[in-house]
Amino acid sequence: MEPVRLRREKVVLDTSLFVNPEVRGDFGNTPTEAVEGFLFLAAQIPTLEFYMPSSIFKELLNFIEPDKISGDLFTILHQKSPRKHELTCPAFLLYELIEDIRERVNKGLRVAEKAVRGVSKGDEKEVIQSLRKNYRDALREGIIDSKEDVDLMLLAMELNALLVTVDYGVIEWAEKLGIRWLLPSKFKDYLLSSIKRVKEQITVGAEGGS
């Protein structure tokens, strides 16, 4: 009997997996260790292909010591930009993006007005500091707001890949576009389960072949 072939699957990774202290713990104590920890598991799963947008990989390099990481980094974690001049996205998403931005812009103005009204009651310097924080929160939270976010989303779309990210703005868009996603906190379990399945298949394959 021919063994059931495991489906090959592509996975797109965000840096948060290795960089964000709350997230990377599953793989290592430092970003460099986390990358090594990931590569150790990933090397055991020939059915999975791992990708990272080049822009995101560049960010990652600011956090890790590449000299301490084995060459597996380049054979296992592929760096690739999305084909942004060939890909298209559904036009109705433009409406959602524009509506979302409108709401945020209005929210930003209310934050600014509140700050102006607060000056008489507080220290100007403190008011400006809290203005900056509140404004950024109002305008940036839960939105795709950078080139890197778009890279992640489009690469996952292009490769029909599973997207591993903790960024809720990106996740919201992944939902709109039908891109599968996984939180980094579940990613180690995902890898361990994949290793188990690969081993099962090897056993089944060996039995089938005997």
Next chain:
Amino acid sequence: MEPVRLRREKVVLDTSLFVNPEVRGDFGNTPTEAVEGFLFLAAQIPTLEFYMPSSIFKELLNFIEPDKISGDLFTILHQKSPRKHELTCPAFLLYELIEDIRERVNKGLRVAEKAVRGVSKGDEKEVIQSLRKNYRDALREGIIDSKEDVDLMLLAMELNALLVTVDYGVIEWAEKLGIRWLLPSKFKDYLLSSIKRVKEQITVGAEGGS
């Protein structure tokens, strides 16, 4: 000899053509008169089809007295939304939109900070009023920032039409997408020239047939 056939052409209209006082002058003194003036010319050009997105038409109805306008309004100016769930747009535009928004968001914050710093020197009420104006200018000028803007752009794309608008945000995107556009200030000349060409063709046609 068979006469050369005039190319049929589609034209998508923004409301500014009829509503904006600086623009509508070519067609009439009031929005209602401007619409009538346009219809009078348009009725003489069987080679042109005129469209307006439904959302924009709804805006127009707030400015005109439909009872005073002939039924030509509905046979000559077609109301139609773009097929937003079928159309796609090139993904690289997302990058441009996101970058543009980032810049504006940062500009908005600088405007807000300046307002906070201005409170000690001016009246709070005045500061807030000028904050509102400056903030809106910083965040909205030259950007597609409404559902109606997207409607205009997508309908022109869908119909491969000439887009007549004065909105620089929409024009900028028309340029990115390869949509032809014309300023309303040139539109009356465009219609008059079209009428001339239609008449020439009729003459040529009649001669050709004799």
